Amino acid sequence: DTEVTQTPKHLVMGMTNKKSLKCEQHMGHRAMYWYKQKAKKPPELMFVYSYEKLSINESVPSRFSPECPNSSLLNLHLHALQPEDSALYLCASSPEEAGRETQYFGPGTRLLVL
Amino acid sequence: QQPVQSPQAVILREGEDAVINCSSSKALYSVHWYRQKHGEAPVFLMILLKGGEQKGHEKISASFNEKKQQSSLYLTASQLSYSGTYFCGTASGGSEKLVFGKGTKLTVNP
Numbered sequence: 001d002t003e004v005t006q007t008p009k010h011l012v013m014g015m016t017n018k019k020s021l022k023c024e025q026h027m028g029h030r031a032m033y034w035y036k037q038k039a040k041k042p043p044e045l046m047f048v049y050s051y052e053k054l055s056i057n058e059s060v061p062s063r064f065s066p067e068c069p070n071s072s073l074l075n076l077h078l079h080a081l082q083p084e085d086s087a088l089y090l091c092a093s094s095p096e097e098a099g100r101e102t103q104y105f106g107p108g109t110r111l112l113v114l
Numbered sequence: 115q116q117p118v119q120s121p122q123a124v125i126l127r128e129g130e131d132a133v134i135n136c137s138s139s140k141a142l143y144s145v146h147w148y149r150q151k152h153g154e155a156p157v158f159l160m161i162l163l164k165g166g167e168q169k170g171h172e173k174i175s176a177s178f179n180e181k182k183q184q185s186s187l188y189l190t191a192s193q194l195s196y197s198g199t200y201f202c203g204t205a206s207g208g209s210e211k212l213v214f215g216k217g218t219k220l221t222v223n224p
Contacts, residue, residue: 042201042214043156056211090155099144099205100163103212105155 003027004106006091012112015081021109023074023091029104031055031097032074034066035090037108043090049074050097081113115140117204119215126192126222134187134218136202145178145185146203146212149196156201160187192222 004025013019023032031050035043048056049068057066063085065077074091088108094101117138124132136145144163147170148156160170162178162185170176175188189196199219203212 040217042217045211045213048211099207099210099212100161102146102158102161102169103203104158105148107155 004091004093004104006089006106006109008109009107010110010112012114013078013081014114015083017081018077018079020078021076021089021091021111023076023106024072025093025104025106026072027093027095027104028071029093029095030071031094031101032068033092033094033103034074034076035092035105037088037090043105047076048097055097078111081111083113086111086113115206116213117202117215119200119202119218121218122216123219124221126196126220128192128194128222128224130192130222132189132192132220134189134200134202134220135184136186136204136215137182137184138204138206140183140204140206142178142180142183142185142204143207143210144205145176146205147174147176147185147187148201148203148214149198150201150217151198159200189220192220194222194224196220197222 034046037043047066067075090108091106092103094103147159150156199217203214
């Protein structure tokens with residue numbers, strides 16, 4: 001089973017709203033990732049968690065706040081977003097945080113900020 | 115540093131072959147290949163590691179030239195289901211993050 005699940009599938013929010021994206025995996029993977037993908041562009045890394053600790057923050061604005069409550073769950077809290085933040089947000093996981101490990105992607109949450 | 119993919123787009127008829135290339139200016143530890151269909155998540159195809167180890171689908175083949183920092187993905191006897199955008203992701207070290215190329219859009223027509 002190589003499934004990563006994400007909820008919700010679609011999200012529309014205003015610039016003053018607070019919302020959260022959720023990601024879950026039950027493969028025992030110890031590394032989890034958030035990526036942002038704009039149309040016709042490659043995924044761009046936002047955050048990496050390794051063993052439930054934040055390992056990489058790619059200089060993401062503070063209106064995006066990640067959280068890893070346990071080894072299976074990863075959240076992305078959103079607050080005061082801008083229209084340019086509209087994108088597909090992908091979660092991924094891998095056995096370890098390492099360039100030699102395969103990352104498995106979830107289906108993504110398509111976010112529209114009005 | 116972002117790897118460079120070529121070609122940017124390719125159109126095939128069913129049954130034809132294609133090669134997608136990925137190159138980097140940095141020494142590479144691993145190359146990862148993904149296919150993404152419109153509106154869907156990237157799907158893992160293949161990983162190639164420095165030293166020759168490969169993991170991936172049986173029907174997909176790829177090569178990794180460590181000296182030239184290049185990888186090629188070979189799609190033979192293409193099927194309609196092969197259509198999508200192919201991304202390579204590269205890591206320059208065993209503990210490095212993946213950086214994805216801009217993608218190659220493959221269209222297979224009947």
